Amino acid sequence: xxxxxxxxxxxFGFVPGIRSCIARVAYGFGFDxxxxxxxxxxxxxxxxxxxxxxxxxxxxxxxxxxxxxxxIEFIVKDSGGKGFNAEEIFEHNLNLLxxxxxxxxxxxxxxxxxxxxxxxxxxxxxxxxxxxxxxxRIIKKAR
Amino acid sequence: MSIDIQIKELDEQPAMKVVALxxxxxxxGGKEFGKIILPLIAEGNFNLISDLSQLEYINSTGIYWLMxxxxxxxxxxxxxxxxxxxxxxxxxxxxxxxxxxxPTYTTLKEAIADRKGIK
Numbered sequence: 001x002x003x004x005x006x007x008x009x010x011x012f013g014f015v016p017g018i019r020s021c022i023a024r025v026a027y028g029f030g031f032d033x034x035x036x037x038x039x040x041x042x043x044x045x046x047x048x049x050x051x052x053x054x055x056x057x058x059x060x061x062x063x064x065x066x067x068x069x070x071x072i073e074f075i076v077k078d079s080g081g082k083g084f085n086a087e088e089i090f091e092h093n094l095n096l097l098x099x100x101x102x103x104x105x106x107x108x109x110x111x112x113x114x115x116x117x118x119x120x121x122x123x124x125x126x127x128x129x130x131x132x133x134x135x136x137r138i139i140k141k142a143r
Numbered sequence: 144m145s146i147d148i149q150i151k152e153l154d155e156q157p158a159m160k161v162v163a164l165x166x167x168x169x170x171x172g173g174k175e176f177g178k179i180i181l182p183l184i185a186e187g188n189f190n191l192i193s194d195l196s197q198l199e200y201i202n203s204t205g206i207y208w209l210m211x212x213x214x215x216x217x218x219x220x221x222x223x224x225x226x227x228x229x230x231x232x233x234x235x236x237x238x239x240x241x242x243x244x245x246p247t248y249t250t251l252k253e254a255i256a257d258r259k260g261i262k
Binding site: 012013015016033034037038040041044045048097100112113114116117120121 | 145200204207230231238239
């Protein structure tokens with residue numbers, strides 16, 4: 001297993017580099033082009049969420065990637081935010097997706113699709129959240 | 144890399160423009176895109192095609208900006224279409240149902256030729 005760890009101050013400017021870096025490394029562990037793109041997308045969404053919702057001042061966000069043959073485990077920990085009910089968020093966003101498809105304008109122009117995208121593109125998604133912050137843990141396997 | 148945005152007026156009636164995006168429509172690229180395109184479509188009176196054939200990456204924020212364009216144009220009775228989406232990007236758009244909401248085409252020619260919704 002190979003491990004990549006990063007600690008960043010909450011700055012969106014870091015995210016393109018982080019997702020590219022992790023995607024490039026993933027190529028060496030049995031993932032194809034399509035899967036690497038999915039990994040890049042997932043890394044981007046989770047990091048952006050941590051920066052947007054999970055930061056207190058300059059408290060750092062911790063990122064850890066564990067690469068093994070045909071599998072990546074990706075963990076992002078933030079220490080800010082107030083925590084949230086992940087199940088409620090998922091249900092809320094799924095309902096908004098349904099409204100999207102019915103063409104409801106108010107639903108079309110809103111944020112919140114990121115977690116749905118992540119959920120659909122990975123094999124396991126675990127979110128632990130509370131007053132001390134949120135940890136998102138993802139596992140994706142190569143087909 | 145962020146986003147390069149080129150806007151071209153087509154020689155069509157009713158009025159139609161193409162916005163070609165090159166690069167990445169993520170948080171940073173999306174902000175740039177919104178800054179340029181939203182005032183244009185708010186003040187203008189044209190149908191819009193977004194050429195995504197050189198778009199390398201999109202995230203949920205980028206999708207949000209596309210949906211904003213679609214909504215504003217729809218409220219104005221205008222169309223918004225997507226052209227030339229790369230397979231990997233299409234998969235992400237399909238996950239959140241965007242390709243069922245915004246009409247998508249393989250080529251610009253097809254998008255222009257489809258006059259559905261154009262008044």
